[in-house]
Amino acid sequence: MSNGDSAALLALVQRQLDDDQAQDVVIIDLAGKSSIADHMVIASGRSTRQVAAIAQKLAEEVKRAGLGPVRLEGLPAADWVLIDAGDVVVHVFRPEVRSFYNLERMWAFGDAPPVAGTA
Structure with a gap:
């Protein structure tokens, strides 16, 4: 995926999470730091539903949007x-599960601190 497509994908993810009222959205920039993705997005939903x-x-x-296959x-x-x-890899958690795994903390100690977020 080109950088433009990657930026478009991240923008779509942010917009959709906002539209669906995801909570505590955090975006972690992984570009050049990990081979898994350019960005990791972590968000919460209020319930399993x-x-x-x-x-x-x-x-x-x-x-x-034609921005690739999704698993x-x-x-x-x-x-x-x-x-x-x-x-872009997105993790959506129930709040209790997110707190238990605390992915933000794991990445904060590496080279890829959170770069953006919305409340």
Whole structure:
């Protein structure tokens, strides 16, 4: 994916998470620091139902925009759903599960501190 496509994908992810009222969105810049993706986005939903809805809608919108294939992991339980969209990997958690795994803290000690977020 080109840098322009990666930026468009990240913008779409941010817009969709905002539209779906995801909470505590954090974006971590991984470009040049990890081979897994250019950005990792971490967000919360208030319930398993909202987590599942956010993940499904985001996957649909990425596909509809033609920004690549999307893989979903964890959808049946919807405590933690991973949306792998290639250059952008999104984790959507229930708040208690997010607090337990604390991915932000793990990355804050590396070379990739959070670069942006919305409340």
